[in-house]
Amino acid sequence: MTDNPGVDTPAQQPVPVGVGYRANAGGPDSDAVETLALPVAAGPSPAARPALRSELREPDAPAQLFGLRTRDVSAWFGDHKVLERVSLTMPAGQVTALIGPSGCGKSTYLRILNRMHEMVRSACLAGAVLLDGEDVYAPGRRPADVRRRIGMVFQRPNPFPGMSIYDNVASGLKLAGIKVRKDQRDHLVESSLVSAGLWTEVRNRLRTPGGALSGGQQQRLCIARSLAVSPDVLLMDEPCSALDPTSTRRVEETIAELRGRLTIVIVTHNMQQAQRVSQSCAFFLATHDTPGRIVEAGDTAQLFGNPVDPRTADYVNGRFG
Amino acid sequence: MTSATDRIAITPEEHASMTTTTETAPAAPAPPAAPDPDEQRRIRLGGVDAGTVRTNLGAAAGSLALTWVLYERVLPFSGAFGFLIFWYLLFLALSWAISRLQWDVRTVRERLVQSLVAGSGLLVVALILDQIGYVAFRGAHAASHSNFFTQDMRHTATLSPITSGGALHAVVGSLEQLGLATLFAVPLGIAAAVFMSEIGGRLARPVRTVVEAMTALPSIVAGLFILGVWILTLGNQKSGFAASLALTVMMMPIVTRAAEVVIRLVPGTLREASYALGGSQWRTVLSVVLPTARPGLVTAVVLGMARGVGETSPVLLTSGFTSQMNADPFAEHQVSLPLYIWNYVRYPSTDMVARAFAAALTLMVIVLVLFVTARLVGGRRPGELSRRQRRLVARDLAESFTHPSDGTS
Ligand SMILES: Nc1ncnc2c1ncn2[C@@H]1O[C@H](COP(=O)(O)OP(=O)(O)OP(=O)(O)O)[C@@H](O)[C@H]1O
Ligand SMILES: [Mg+2]
Numbered sequence: 001m002t003d004n005p006g007v008d009t010p011a012q013q014p015v016p017v018g019v020g021y022r023a024n025a026g027g028p029d030s031d032a033v034e035t036l037a038l039p040v041a042a043g044p045s046p047a048a049r050p051a052l053r054s055e056l057r058e059p060d061a062p063a064q065l066f067g068l069r070t071r072d073v074s075a076w077f078g079d080h081k082v083l084e085r086v087s088l089t090m091p092a093g094q095v096t097a098l099i100g101p102s103g104c105g106k107s108t109y110l111r112i113l114n115r116m117h118e119m120v121r122s123a124c125l126a127g128a129v130l131l132d133g134e135d136v137y138a139p140g141r142r143p144a145d146v147r148r149r150i151g152m153v154f155q156r157p158n159p160f161p162g163m164s165i166y167d168n169v170a171s172g173l174k175l176a177g178i179k180v181r182k183d184q185r186d187h188l189v190e191s192s193l194v195s196a197g198l199w200t201e202v203r204n205r206l207r208t209p210g211g212a213l214s215g216g217q218q219q220r221l222c223i224a225r226s227l228a229v230s231p232d233v234l235l236m237d238e239p240c241s242a243l244d245p246t247s248t249r250r251v252e253e254t255i256a257e258l259r260g261r262l263t264i265v266i267v268t269h270n271m272q273q274a275q276r277v278s279q280s281c282a283f284f285l286a287t288h289d290t291p292g293r294i295v296e297a298g299d300t301a302q303l304f305g306n307p308v309d310p311r312t313a314d315y316v317n318g319r320f321g
Numbered sequence: 322m323t324s325a326t327d328r329i330a331i332t333p334e335e336h337a338s339m340t341t342t343t344e345t346a347p348a349a350p351a352p353p354a355a356p357d358p359d360e361q362r363r364i365r366l367g368g369v370d371a372g373t374v375r376t377n378l379g380a381a382a383g384s385l386a387l388t389w390v391l392y393e394r395v396l397p398f399s400g401a402f403g404f405l406i407f408w409y410l411l412f413l414a415l416s417w418a419i420s421r422l423q424w425d426v427r428t429v430r431e432r433l434v435q436s437l438v439a440g441s442g443l444l445v446v447a448l449i450l451d452q453i454g455y456v457a458f459r460g461a462h463a464a465s466h467s468n469f470f471t472q473d474m475r476h477t478a479t480l481s482p483i484t485s486g487g488a489l490h491a492v493v494g495s496l497e498q499l500g501l502a503t504l505f506a507v508p509l510g511i512a513a514a515v516f517m518s519e520i521g522g523r524l525a526r527p528v529r530t531v532v533e534a535m536t537a538l539p540s541i542v543a544g545l546f547i548l549g550v551w552i553l554t555l556g557n558q559k560s561g562f563a564a565s566l567a568l569t570v571m572m573m574p575i576v577t578r579a580a581e582v583v584i585r586l587v588p589g590t591l592r593e594a595s596y597a598l599g600g601s602q603w604r605t606v607l608s609v610v611l612p613t614a615r616p617g618l619v620t621a622v623v624l625g626m627a628r629g630v631g632e633t634s635p636v637l638l639t640s641g642f643t644s645q646m647n648a649d650p651f652a653e654h655q656v657s658l659p660l661y662i663w664n665y666v667r668y669p670s671t672d673m674v675a676r677a678f679a680a681a682l683t684l685m686v687i688v689l690v691l692f693v694t695a696r697l698v699g700g701r702r703p704g705e706l707s708r709r710q711r712r713l714v715a716r717d718l719a720e721s722f723t724h725p726s727d728g729t730s
Contacts (some may be wrong), residue, residue, distance in 0.1 A: 116597060148599030158590040162612045174608055175600030222594070229598060 009284050066132040066232040067092035068113060068150075068263055074291070075108050075117065082108050084291040085127070088282050090233075095255060095264040097274035097300065100284030101315070105292030106267045109284070110235050113265065114147035114150035115143040131233065147181050150233040151226035156242055157218035159210035159225070161203055168210040168221055169193060172229035195252045196224035216247020223254060234258065235268040240273065252277050273317055277285055283312045372423070373432070380416035387411055409440060453685065460678035469679055474644035483672045488680045490646040491661035494561055494685070496649045498640070498657055499630050501565035502572055506629070507622050509569075510576030510609075517577075517607055518584045529581075535574035543570040544635035552639065559641035561650030564657065567635030572625040579624050583617025584610060623695040627688050633659040658684045 048262060068090040075083040083105045083152040090096040100107045111117040113129055115136060128135045136146045159168050169189045173180055180188065187205070193199040198220040202213070210221055219239060226234055236255075240248040255264060255277045268274050274281055286292035296312045307313045388408040392398055398407075416436060420429040462483065463469050469487040470555040471594040477486030513532065528668045551557050587610050611618065641654030642664060649655075656664075658680050666677035 095340060114597065116593065119593070119596065144596075144599045144601050152597040154590065154597075155595065158588070158594045160591060160594070160609055160613070162615070169597075171608065172598040175595055175598045175604050177601075177604065223600065226596075238684055 011311070029108070047091075048129065064232075065092035065149040065251055065261075066149075066263060068080070068233050069114070069130045071110075071128045071130065073109070073110060073112055074125065075105065076122075076124040077120065077123055078122040081291040082286070083125075084293045085138055085282075086292075086294055088294060088297055090265050091262050091280060093260050094279040095244075095259050095266060095277050097278035097281045098265065098267045098284060099269070099271070099274050099281060100292070101286075102269075106284050106288040107237050109292075110152075110237050110265060110267055113233070113235055114152055115146045116152065118143070124251055142265050144176070144255075147233055148172075150235060151229065151231035153219070153222050153234065153236040153239050155238040157215055157222050159213070159218050159221050160209040161209065163206045165193075165210050165213070165221060166206040169224050169228050172225055176229055178229075192224040193221075193226040195227050195258065196220045197250055197257070214247070216243045216250060219243060219247065219251060220254060223251070231262060233263045233265065236264065238267050238269065241269065269272070271304070271318070275300060283309075283315060285311060285315075326712060328553075344566035347373055364413055376423070377416060377436070380412050380419055380651075384411035384415045386407055394515050397575050413437070428487055456678055456681045456685065459675065460680075460682035462671070463675040463679035469676070470683075473646040475646075477644070478672050479668060479673065480656040482670070486676065488658065488661055488676065488683060490643070491656050491658045491680060492683060492687075493646065493648055494640070494650075494655040495630060495657040495659075495684070497648070498561050498565040498568060498625060498636070498655070501562065502568035502629050502652060503622070503626055505565070506576050506625055510573045510621070510625065511578045511618065513573075513579050514580035514584055515606055515610075515657055519602070519610065532574045532577045536578055538574070539570070540571055540632050541634040541638070543567050544638035547635065548568060548638045550728075558652070559654055560642055560652060561657075562645070564636045564640035564655070565650065566665035567639045568629040568632060571632055571635060572629040575628050576621050576625040579621030583614045584620060586617065587613045619695050619698065623691055624690055628692070630688060631684065633663055636660050637663065658687075 016250045022179060053137060070086060070088050072085045072087055073083060074081065074085055086105075088096075098109065101104055108117060111119075112125055113136075117123050117125060125137075129137060131146075131149065135141075135161065136150070143312045160171055163171060165188055169192050170185055171183065173188075177251075190199060191204065197297060198217060201217060202221075210218065213221060219242070223234075240251050243251065252273065254316075255266070258264060259279075266274075266277065268277075278300045280298060281303045282297035283295045283303065284292050304316050377646060383409055388404060388411055392404055392407055413433065413436060417433055420432055424432075466484055468484055470492070471489055472487035473490035474486045474488075506634070513528065517529055517532075544567050547570065551563050551566055552559060557563060591613060592605055593610050595609040600608070636657050636659060640657060640660065642660060643654040643656050647653050647655045661680045662677045662684070664671045664677075665680070668674060668677075713724055
């Protein structure tokens with residue numbers, strides 16, 4: 001939870017992740033069809049739970065919560081190092097906000113958490129990302145499985161334009177190769193849309209294209225789409241930056257309702273938003289010649305009300321030059 | 322909503338979303354408002370105004386008259402083509418002069434360029450219409466006899482009357498060869514396009530270069546290739562299947578190129594969304610990339626088919642020629658429409674030439690049908706509603722109007 005000031009630590013070995021991913025993607029079992037058991041028996045014991053969870057739970061069922069922790073995560077684009085030994089704990093069932101000036105590596109960090117970083121060809125990384133104590137970069141772990149447990153909402157709403165609202169929400173099942181019965185799928189789509197706060201607005205036009213919604217509705221559709229595969233963690237990269245204040249408020253309400261049901265990590269440039277939605281917070285900072293690192297992290301109220309580091313105080317109070 | 326000043330058209334869809342969010346939803350759709358007496362006059366922008374039309378008509382009539390006088394009475398020229406050129410040039414000059422009387426130089430120059438561009442467009446359309454019209458005119462004689470579409474040439478000699486013989490065997494051959502070639506070329510082409518745009522890597526560039534070179538491959542070379550490999554080396558008969566292989570060689574690069582372009586147009590954010598949901602690479606391609614690119618892919622396929630159906634030289638070397646119906650593309654010679662045309666148009670008898678033109682007309686109709694079908698089947702842009710979807714939406718809306726209260730939040 002603290003930063004690592006530039007003490008002379010042994011240099012980390014970058015792991016080229018792109019290659020490994022490409023090799024995995026076409027693997028023979030990369031599309032194994034998993035069957036689904038609904039409703040899930042409440043609270044399976046952690047020991048009985050398979051390492052790669054494949055069952056779905058209903059979004060409104062009591063869920064087991066999983067925290068996320070990173071240990072000494074560094075990241076490179078080619079030779080350009082953009083993150084330096086970031087260690088952070090994102091507590092289970094809470095909302096963690098990542099703040100910091102533009103270009104300090106927040107998006108990169110977020111994409112490392114669910115293995116989207118390795119989609120960039122030149123990307124490398126070092127360190128460990130622990131979901132429920134298991135490294136998501138462990139050898140043999142399939143990126144697709146990691147991403148299903150750690151969902152992501154992007155800055156720009158990106159519903160699938162060729163699919164209806166219904167199909168958009170259900171698309172995660174299809175993409176992850178999960179077979180469900182029709183009535184279960186209907187139920188899942190409805191509960192995901194309810195969780196995302198969109199149900200009342202679209203219940204009468206589930207068959208219309210997702211692209212025909214307003215920007216704010218599209219973003220909530222994307223949230224519903226992520227929720228439909230019942231992830232343990234939801235990552236949000238500036239989810240409200242393309243939205244008007246009303247839609248922003250609706251998304252924030254959605255986040256507040258989701259809190260306690262899954263772990264949320266949100267990147268935001270809006271200090272008020274960070275204060276409103278998050279319980280813990282991390283402040284990232286990079287300068288011209290040093291890669292991004294965490295200056296201060298901890299309880300949101302503490303970080304905004306009584307920051308330890310003067311740079312944090314400057315940033316959260318808008319005095320940053 | 323009913324006052325005269327703020328009449329805003331509310332589409333049923335918006336209406337539905339309103340009923341779901343407001344407490345006071347109307348129990349039934351509002352009756353259409355009465356015609357508004359003091360509705361504002363609308364100004365249509367960007368249309369053609371009367372002044373331009375009059376100027377152009379005047380210039381056209383004046384130049385026609387002047388051309389006639391000069392061309393037919395004064396100058397020692399004759400011929401329709403020269404007449405048209407002369408008329409067009411005079412029209413430009415005259416419309417310049419007439420416009421100059423009304424507007425300043427800049428406006429006139431603008432209009433002149435417009436006339437030039439419109440003239441070129443019209444010229445292209447006229448040439449195409451001329452081609453189609455000429456073929457239709459020459460082919461109508463034979464095509465108007467129903468035996469042309471029900472018989473083959475088995476019992477037809479050079480001097481047989483037009484009421485005997487037809488091109489049914491060539492139509493069947495063309496469709497079968499095209500169908501087989503499409504069956505081979507489309508999966509191959511789309512797979513190659515997916516490889517180049519989605520998987521990429523070091524091999525993508527040479528593949529792309531080869532494909533690009535193949536689009537410029539002379540069609541006779543494709544025919545020679547199949548002749549050399551499939552028929553001479555492997556010892557197979559000339560057949561419809563061999564012809565379809567040659568057509569595949571012609572069609573595949575076109576499908577690949579066009580498909581790659583449209584697949585590249587699929588936004589990367591959609592791929593990211595798919596991966597972030599836990600999709601594997603090929604699931605992403607199958608469920609997200611290809612469906613999003615579907616209208617463009619249909620165009621790519623049609624482009625390839627239109628190219629293939631008219632090819633003569635690959636077919637010439639590989640399918641053999643027969644005047645009899647042969648529905649089996651895998652055995653014996655099989656004739657197709659281009660080959661039929663090529664063969665019979667060289668006969669000295671006018672009836673044979675008429676049959677060839679009727680076959681050309683048939684070929685054009687087949688291409689037309691192909692294009693129209695493709696538009697109907699896959700032309701919808703992603704996000705646009707199909708007729709069935711629209712029906713569903715209408716039904717949902719009707720339900721929301723009959724139970725408006727349960728939509729409130
Ligand atoms: N695909 C990429 N290739 C090379 N460098 C990249 C790439 N993406 C990001 N970077 C670099 O990584 C650094 C961190 O970028 P990142 O997008 O994580 O910043 P950020 O904190 O999210 O900024 P913002 O608040 O503007 O979104 C930047 O210096 C950027 O130039
Ligand atoms: Mg960012």
